[in-house]
Amino acid sequence: MSSPLTVEVVYALPLQQDCTTVTLPEGARVRDAIERSGVVERHPEIGHEARSVGVWNRKVALDQPLRDGDRVEIYRPLTVDPKDVRRRRAQGSGKR
Numbered sequence: 001m002s003s004p005l006t007v008e009v010v011y012a013l014p015l016q017q018d019c020t021t022v023t024l025p026e027g028a029r030v031r032d033a034i035e036r037s038g039v040v041e042r043h044p045e046i047g048h049e050a051r052s053v054g055v056w057n058r059k060v061a062l063d064q065p066l067r068d069g070d071r072v073e074i075y076r077p078l079t080v081d082p083k084d085v086r087r088r089r090a091q092g093s094g095k096r
Helices: 032-036 081-093
Strands: 005-012 017-024 053-057 058-060 069-073
Touching: 005 032, 017 032, 032 053, 032 069
Parallel strands: 005 069
Antiparallel strands: 005 017, 053 058, 053 069
């Protein structure tokens, strides 16, 4: 007899997080968790094919199998290049 999986689906916005816990059948995949969570309906900017997803801060494919207790994360695209931010910060600290 297979036991159900309990998985958390998270989508972080700049000022809030959307966290939903879902129960899925054994053998479920990342795509199944995202669909069951309803996060795409609440945040249409994600699109029906979330481009960048991960499990516990490790990027994975949508067909990645899940384990009980996993945390599925939907990543937003970067709006600023991290290298530019570090460069600006370093330039600003040198003028003090």
